[in-house]
Amino acid sequence: MAKKLIAALTDSSLFLREWLVNPQRTGAVTPSSPKLAAAMARWLPSDPESYVLELGPGTGAVTQALIEHGLREERLVAIENNPKLARRLRQRFPRAHIITGDAWHLDVLLRQHDEPIESVGAVISSLPLLNFPAAEADTLAEKIRAILEHGGKWVQYSYHLGNGHHKSATRFHRLASKIVWLNLPPARVNVYQK
Numbered sequence: 001m002a003k004k005l006i007a008a009l010t011d012s013s014l015f016l017r018e019w020l021v022n023p024q025r026t027g028a029v030t031p032s033s034p035k036l037a038a039a040m041a042r043w044l045p046s047d048p049e050s051y052v053l054e055l056g057p058g059t060g061a062v063t064q065a066l067i068e069h070g071l072r073e074e075r076l077v078a079i080e081n082n083p084k085l086a087r088r089l090r091q092r093f094p095r096a097h098i099i100t101g102d103a104w105h106l107d108v109l110l111r112q113h114d115e116p117i118e119s120v121g122a123v124i125s126s127l128p129l130l131n132f133p134a135a136e137a138d139t140l141a142e143k144i145r146a147i148l149e150h151g152g153k154w155v156q157y158s159y160h161l162g163n164g165h166h167k168s169a170t171r172f173h174r175l176a177s178k179i180v181w182l183n184l185p186p187a188r189v190n191v192y193q194k
């Protein structure tokens with residue numbers, strides 16, 4: 001219990017420091033709450049052999065929930081562009097594939113990986129998409145579509161609580177959408193299906 005609390009405090013202070021350095025890209029002052037992380041993690045693919053791609057894992061709040069929901073670390077590929085956060089993730093999840101890089105290069109990064117990855121069953125994204133120009137968000141949505149298996153899911157949270165369809169997701173079918181109030185700030189989780 002004490003160990004868990006110390007780890008959570010360490011992660012929160014690391015996150016806050018990175019937010020102070022780059023608020024736009026870090027996108028939040030504190031890691032996601034266990035409630036938000038669980039709301040994202042419940043959309044794992046049914047095939048345990050499918051890879052799951054996490055974008056913007058930060059200090060690993062959502063990653064931890066994915067593992068607790070049954071994802072094997074070996075089947076997790078995560079792309080984080082902040083090297084300090086990526087280092088922390090490698091310590092926490094030594095068997096997962098943690099890539100330091102830009103999520104917008106996901107196609108190249110997955111192709112060039114030691115174990116090239118052609119497709120994934122789900123993309124779990126915490127990227128602060130609203131902080132990016134619309135054209136960039138559209139480009140990312142297309143890359144996510146291309147890497148997803150047929151029927152695969154893109155799970156994306158946002159601090160924008162309105163119920164509108166995410167503009168970049170118009171080529172997906174929206175499967176579910178819900179607000180998680182127990183988070184700082186509250187967030188909406190949208191689930192899109194290819």
Ligand SMILES: C[S@@+](CC[C@H](N)C(=O)[O-])C[C@H]1O[C@@H](n2cnc3c(N)ncnc32)[C@H](O)[C@@H]1O
Pocket residue numbers: 025026027028030031032055056057058059060061062079080081082085101102103104126127128
């Ligand atoms: C809002 S935080 C979410 C962190 C964590 N998943 C959570 O929920 O607590 C967004 C994360 O996306 C990362 N990020 C921002 N732009 C990125 C990019 N272009 N490629 C990869 N990661 C990026 C940030 O460094 C940060 O760790």
